[in-house]
Amino acid sequence: MERRSFLQIASALGVAGAPLHAKREIPNYRVVGAPAPAAQPGMPGRYPGQVVDVHHPRSVDEATEALDPAAVKEMMARGMTALTGAASVSGAWRTFFEKGDVVGIKVNCVGRPHVVSSPEVVKEIVANLMALGIPPESIYLYERFQSQMDEVNYPAHLPAGVRLIGAEGRRGGSREYDPAMYVDVDFFGEEDTRSSVMRVVSRTVTKIINVPNMKDHGASGVTGCLKNIAYGSYSNVARSHMRGVSHTYSFIGTLAAAEPVRSKTVLQVMDGLKGVWHGGPFSRERKYRFYPKRMMFGTDPVAIDRLVLDIVDDERKRRGAVSVWDRSTRIGTGKERDEDPNVNVLVREPGHIEFAGSLGLGVADLDKIRIRRIDL
Amino acid sequence: MRVLCLLVAALTPLAAQEPFCVEKGRPVPCKPAQRQKAAVPRIDPQVSVASATRSPWLVSNGWLYRRNPDRKYEIDAREGGAVRAAAEAIAFSGTVLIHAGQAEAAGLAKLRQAAARLPRVDLPEMADFEFVDDGRAVAGEILNLFARRNMLARGVAKPSGALPVIRIGDGELTGDLARNPSEFAYAVRQKLGDDSRSLRVFGTEMAIVRVLSDGRTARVHAVNYSDQPLEGVRIRVRGSFTQQAAYAGDAVEDLVQDNGFTEFTFPEFDVYAVVDLRR
Numbered sequence: 115m116e117r118r119s120f121l122q123i124a125s126a127l128g129v130a131g132a133p134l135h136a137k138r139e140i141p142n143y144r145v146v147g148a149p150a151p152a153a154q155p156g157m158p159g160r161y162p163g164q165v166v167d168v169h170h171p172r173s174v175d176e177a178t179e180a181l182d183p184a185a186v187k188e189m190m191a192r193g194m195t196a197l198t199g200a201a202s203v204s205g206a207w208r209t210f211f212e213k214g215d216v217v218g219i220k221v222n223c224v225g226r227p228h229v230v231s232s233p234e235v236v237k238e239i240v241a242n243l244m245a246l247g248i249p250p251e252s253i254y255l256y257e258r259f260q261s262q263m264d265e266v267n268y269p270a271h272l273p274a275g276v277r278l279i280g281a282e283g284r285r286g287g288s289r290e291y292d293p294a295m296y297v298d299v300d301f302f303g304e305e306d307t308r309s310s311v312m313r314v315v316s317r318t319v320t321k322i323i324n325v326p327n328m329k330d331h332g333a334s335g336v337t338g339c340l341k342n343i344a345y346g347s348y349s350n351v352a353r354s355h356m357r358g359v360s361h362t363y364s365f366i367g368t369l370a371a372a373e374p375v376r377s378k379t380v381l382q383v384m385d386g387l388k389g390v391w392h393g394g395p396f397s398r399e400r401k402y403r404f405y406p407k408r409m410m411f412g413t414d415p416v417a418i419d420r421l422v423l424d425i426v427d428d429e430r431k432r433r434g435a436v437s438v439w440d441r442s443t444r445i446g447t448g449k450e451r452d453e454d455p456n457v458n459v460l461v462r463e464p465g466h467i468e469f470a471g472s473l474g475l476g477v478a479d480l481d482k483i484r485i486r487r488i489d490l
Numbered sequence: 491m492r493v494l495c496l497l498v499a500a501l502t503p504l505a506a507q508e509p510f511c512v513e514k515g516r517p518v519p520c521k522p523a524q525r526q527k528a529a530v531p532r533i534d535p536q537v538s539v540a541s542a543t544r545s546p547w548l549v550s551n552g553w554l555y556r557r558n559p560d561r562k563y564e565i566d567a568r569e570g571g572a573v574r575a576a577a578e579a580i581a582f583s584g585t586v587l588i589h590a591g592q593a594e595a596a597g598l599a600k601l602r603q604a605a606a607r608l609p610r611v612d613l614p615e616m617a618d619f620e621f622v623d624d625g626r627a628v629a630g631e632i633l634n635l636f637a638r639r640n641m642l643a644r645g646v647a648k649p650s651g652a653l654p655v656i657r658i659g660d661g662e663l664t665g666d667l668a669r670n671p672s673e674f675a676y677a678v679r680q681k682l683g684d685d686s687r688s689l690r691v692f693g694t695e696m697a698i699v700r701v702l703s704d705g706r707t708a709r710v711h712a713v714n715y716s717d718q719p720l721e722g723v724r725i726r727v728r729g730s731f732t733q734q735a736a737y738a739g740d741a742v743e744d745l746v747q748d749n750g751f752t753e754f755t756f757p758e759f760d761v762y763a764v765v766d767l768r769r
Binding site for chain 1: 639640676679684691692693694695720721722723724744746753755757758
């Protein structure tokens, strides 16, 4: 059942000699039990290297941090039609989904309650899916930790029948993960070397919409599309960071590139209405939140994340904080990190985006990314 | 007040749970005997030991029972942990008297019933290698680490020749390395290779598993050292087994055979699960 080792993937893609990777020791990943990819995998999907970036100045009230649902609706309509070229909103959604689909929505609740996949955004996605005839019972919001999802309270915003799955009711529970599909790797001598994909991903949904946020991340530099779909769909991933070292550089892309995640994730909706420029992926301190008031639409997670990387890093520079690229950042405790934006708990690995690009997940070269900016 | 304290002290034994005794892995009526003290099995969050992993530190006695099969132990678990101590003794064929609090009476009764249902079998302990145990404390600590990491070691005074031999001082497994038993165990693990290990445990680092097998039948015991139930613990064990009978815990799930190994999942268990697998 073992399909391949990462080194074989890298070799096939001709990336082993790429300068950035040449400096890195890439762990020996084994992808086990993965099904065959779709004829056109969802990532990078229909629109590789393309991003629609929609800005609405009234989408967030910075004083209250409340969202304007009407602004969100308009941003989504304009973004989706611009991405697909469809004449109507329903036509845009029909480009990706049809009546018989069972759709997973990968939300991000780590920055709860303030910076999450906004209920207003998720509600609009659900409404558009239902407008195509997809019943609410065929729509699954999923996240790893049930308790985080509970804090966001999506059901209060959604039609009855929409399903919510938190893989780990008790932190560490493994029953909602598929024992037959996993990525095996030993990073630091940990005993449990498997990261299994959630059963809802492997066995239930036919397609996935990825709805991440724009956030700094202490290990990966930023967390956007790639990290949300990768670390958010598999078990036992926190083991990739220990004692100041993080393997997010290669693990994020490897997880995202593994089937069936790669083929099923057909749409990226970046919820960048609110963001986190330091202390992510959490959002405990309001002083580290900012308000890009943007949403991005695409099928290429690498291209979107490459833009998010600059947005977060520019905000850090504006605030006088060290760049996410700075590998000499002072390493401290979580408390010190929360108090000082020039302290981190690990060396950040923003190169994970380029690495994911090298696995064929999308376009990381800024010069090759086509951005369509819409200001409302 | 002093009178009241004396009164409480005098009454306490009446309210206490009768000790729970296990002899060679079977619950038995308690008999007087000279016993050596053993620790209450648990997770110790305070221990700061250099380690190759960030795995939790499990305080366990299974390795001790296997190292000294004829020794009798005694555990004071009146503050808690009696059910786990009893389960550990059953799983690792220990001989122990456990002082328990009243709060665990129901749990111990349930465990006694599960043990009574467990058919008596005479299966050899599955092992991947023999570890030359010279009786020193460091060798004991290494045996402890092997058990905690679910590495199937057979402690021997002299190698039998039947299995690969691991000995302190051989090659890269130096005496210096042995001073850090965790690093030593990891070095042995790398030497063996995970794929060739007869037992792997996934989905938790809070469980210690013991396997007895003659190739036709395998008995798999699992003890949970955490205070939370474990969900979805995945086991990979050498041998191709297609049938199962669970005696503690629910029937196992997702039982598959792959390349000379069998994998299955313990769906959920509080302290102890045991299943017999057959071809």
